[in-house]
Amino acid sequence: MQRRTFLLLAAAAVGAQLTTVACGENTPSRENNGPTLAFLAPSVFLASYRDLDGAAKTLATAASALRDAPTAATLATAQSAWREAMKAWRRTDAFAFGPVVTRSSQAGIDFWPANGATIESTLSGTSTLDDAGIAQLGGNVKGLAAVEYVLFDSTNGDASVLTALSGDAGLRRRTFTALIASALEKRTAELFNAWDAAGENFTKEITSAGSGSAAYGSQKAAVDDIVNYMIFAIESVVRARLAKPIGKESGGVAQPALEESPRSDASLDDMLATIAGVESVYVGSYGGATGPGVSALITARNVDLDTRVRAAIANAKAVLAAVTPPMRTALLGDKTALEAAYEGVNALKRLLATEVASILGSALQFGDNDGD
Amino acid sequence: MTATEDASADGEAPHASQLVRALFAPVDIASVVAFRAALGALLVIAVGRYFAHGWIHEYFEVPKYFFPYYGFEWVRPLPALWMHVVYAAMGLSAVGFATGAFFRASAVLFFATFSYAHFCDKTNYLNHYYLVILLAFLAIFLPLGDAFSVDALRRKRTRTTAPAWVLGVLRFQIGVVYVFGGLAKLESDWLVHAEPLSIWLRASTDVPMLGPLFATKGAAYAMSYAGAGFDLFVVPLLLVRRTRAVAYFAVVAFHLLTARLFQIGMFPWIMIASAPLFFSPSWPRGFLRTKSSAGRLTTTTELPPRGRRRGVVAALLVYGACQVAMPLRHWLYPGNLLWTEEGFRFAWNVMLVEKSGVCELTVRDPDSSRTWSPDGASYLTRYQQKMVATQPDMILQFAQIVANDFRTRGVVARPQVFATAVVTLNGRAPRNLVDPTVDLAPLHDGVAPKSWIVPLDPRASPL
Structure with missing residues (x-):
């Protein structure tokens, strides 16, 4: 082959390829990932982190009020704020990629389980309790699980909690609660900032996937992350929050110690919040905003599958709601309902991990590993 | 010369x-x-x-x-x-x-x-x-x-x-x-x-x-x-x-x-x-x-x-x-190559499969009839779990890893291990890849055809 011809042809091939990369907008097709990403990133992901930060702020404020005036009312307000913050956090399980991974936010926001012995040791000690002191503490005495530990006691009741928090004897405990709630809010604020346009703007990494995004070389890569993290979220409900405590991994013997939020009796609500987050991503709906979610991509390919996914989500919510709360008593007496919940949520996981992942081609890529 | x-x-x-x-x-x-x-x-x-x-x-x-x-x-x-x-x-x-x-x-x-x-x-x-x-x-x-x-x-x-x-x-x-x-x-x-x-x-x-x-x-x-x-x-x-x-x-x-x-x-x-x-x-x-x-x-x-x-x-x-x-x-193996993957590697089968699956193992103690559903994440990375779910020989290996673990920890002396591997291939409806009633623990890997792989129904076409 002549050198010139060879060079021209090779250059033409490379040029054609680069052109496909560099050119502008497409004519949208129903399968196009763009509208889904454009809706989910600001209206579900960013909005959820905004709400999480708002809930954490409310919790920090309530914990401060409790510190200043430990009463049944301020305790109830703080407990309510904790429940809302926990639900807000659990709703983000479905899209726990990006900053929450790169910043290792999980450890600062929801290290589980909290170490009650270390918390009590800290409270009975004489170390200075201030922001700097809290920053030196390990993850298992901070975050949502630690706040739950000091605000709730499902065994002895709220009166016991209030007694521990009251008076001069309870001042150190109240101060600690306010400080770890404040530290928690700092973490959620950092996370929100990482997504917010005024901050690091990870939202744009998703909306600009395939056209300038540093995180996602293609829109498909972003959709793959979204689909995979929906699956991971459901899997965490199936394995960590249902299978382990109900004894699936221990020969059928229930393991109440492995229940996620036993002191607040919020375990079932937490699981429902995770599924609600998955539903938001799938359906494309959050906080009154609606738009194309993953469902839009599925519908363009297989309407029947979309119907079945929606039904599986509804069923997963229904079987969890059918468990008579709290979970700690259900573990001892309502195992049939918990088994049904396990099966129902697992059915959703299977559907997402097989048919949904397959039809979107999301099984081909997994992290940054090469394929084929 | x-x-x-x-x-x-x-x-x-x-x-x-x-x-x-x-x-x-x-x-x-x-x-x-x-x-x-x-x-x-x-x-x-x-x-x-x-x-x-x-x-x-x-x-x-x-x-x-x-x-x-x-x-x-x-x-x-x-x-x-x-x-x-x-x-x-x-x-x-x-x-x-x-x-x-x-x-x-x-x-x-x-x-x-x-x-x-x-x-x-x-x-x-x-x-x-x-x-x-x-x-x-x-x-x-x-x-x-x-x-x-x-x-x-x-x-x-x-x-x-x-x-x-x-x-x-x-x-x-x-x-x-x-x-x-x-x-x-x-x-x-x-x-x-x-x-x-x-x-x-x-x-x-x-x-x-x-x-x-x-x-x-x-x-x-x-x-x-x-x-x-x-x-x-x-x-x-x-x-x-x-x-x-x-x-x-x-x-x-x-x-x-x-x-x-x-x-x-x-x-x-x-x-x-x-x-x-x-x-x-x-x-x-x-x-x-x-x-x-x-x-x-x-x-x-x-x-x-x-x-x-x-x-x-x-x-x-x-x-x-x-x-x-x-x-x-x-050609020495029965069934659809893309499904069984017997003879699939080292054979230039490039870009032929979109396979997604979930593999769940059940360990059974034949003496007490108690069962366990071990968490794959306790044993494998996410990437390994993904690869195991769709490849029969890896399912067998995983089953034996789990069986060995249960034996070693003294949980079950003679564990039976069954796999429910639900897999979709190239857009087909999901189905069992391996027979969920076969105890995989005593089996050995080898080059012989694996009789415990559930054949792909030839009528099952991509949707």
Whole structure:
């Protein structure tokens, strides 16, 4: 082959390829990932982190009020704020990629389980309790699980909690609660900032996937992350929050110690919040905003599958709601309902991990590993 | 003495002597050393990516368990620090490979380290890693470092030609990838249903210009048939001078497109770098404007001694037979290859499956009838879980890892392990990949067909 011809042809091939990369907008097709990403990133992901930060702020404020005036009312307000913050956090399980991974936010926001012995040791000690002191503490005495530990006691009741928090004897405990709630809010604020346009703007990494995004070389890569993290979220409900405590991994013997939020009796609500987050991503709906979610991509390919996914989500919510709360008593007496919940949520996981992942081609890529 | 005289003197039949003469005829060494340099550079990048992406940590340090190949169970990863040393040595040898510095030692070291690393865990099997292993193996025996190399400078001696078999075996190896890759596409999912390309293209409609086309089934069919035709015919089209330019354009365009659409690592670049092997052996001299001396030598060079000739021919025949047999061995197994994956690896089944699945094990104590549902994440990384879910031999290995764990911990003395592996292939409705009633704990892996794989219903077509 002549050198010139060879060079021209090779250059033409490379040029054609680069052109496909560099050119502008497409004519949208129903399968196009763009509208889904454009809706989910600001209206579900960013909005959820905004709400999480708002809930954490409310919790920090309530914990401060409790510190200043430990009463049944301020305790109830703080407990309510904790429940809302926990639900807000659990709703983000479905899209726990990006900053929450790169910043290792999980450890600062929801290290589980909290170490009650270390918390009590800290409270009975004489170390200075201030922001700097809290920053030196390990993850298992901070975050949502630690706040739950000091605000709730499902065994002895709220009166016991209030007694521990009251008076001069309870001042150190109240101060600690306010400080770890404040530290928690700092973490959620950092996370929100990482997504917010005024901050690091990870939202744009998703909306600009395939056209300038540093995180996602293609829109498909972003959709793959979204689909995979929906699956991971459901899997965490199936394995960590249902299978382990109900004894699936221990020969059928229930393991109440492995229940996620036993002191607040919020375990079932937490699981429902995770599924609600998955539903938001799938359906494309959050906080009154609606738009194309993953469902839009599925519908363009297989309407029947979309119907079945929606039904599986509804069923997963229904079987969890059918468990008579709290979970700690259900573990001892309502195992049939918990088994049904396990099966129902697992059915959703299977559907997402097989048919949904397959039809979107999301099984081909997994992290940054090469394929084929 | 001429080649003919030498062959005749050794008593070889005339047609055999012609073949031998052809195999040992000197050809310009330029194209094979250019290939060495290009491949070596890509290998340096490939090893660098392991460090850059943290894959050494991810593949060899994070996993608690590994999935060795049948017959290679003795291959185990070293501790993390030493695996980094292995990869450093691999990188260093790749540099030696690329520059032709201490070439044979570099080729041996690269082959040994790369093969070792990739035989530790079949989770990480990739077709192009297998190709790299084969090419590195061949390089050990080829004089690729004898020209345009540090060695040539060091020895102040440059080789200008190489026996034709050197170029031939490299062409054969690359040709095998294309031809068997093309033959593998002559099946119903690819040709009748345009799967899995249809799924993949519809997920890539954001690709500028071409994207909107990808949403159509017609595009999937067009690319399926074009892909199969490309694989099957690109080698002869590259060999024929008149079609070479168009064929290489197609090679570059095809592989760049696949690199853009799919996350397939170094594969497209290796194939783009390999295709010029089918050009005239002197093609690099056109770029470098150096003069070839091959033509002067083609009629007069002596053949090597008879024993060496026979050794080379025998080795080429054995190697060639293995390379043909490996992709065809799947015919020894019943069922759909894409589903059972018996005879799937090391056979150039490239880009043929979109497979998703979930594998859940149940451990049963036959004495007490108690059951356990172990968490896959307690044993495997997410990547391993994904690979296990769709590959029967890995499901068997996982079942035995779990059985062994239950025995070792004293949880169950004689555990039975059952697998529910629900898998979808190329858009089909999900179904059981393995028989959920078969206890996998006492079974052994091997080359015999696995009777516990649930056959794919031939009526089950992609949706």
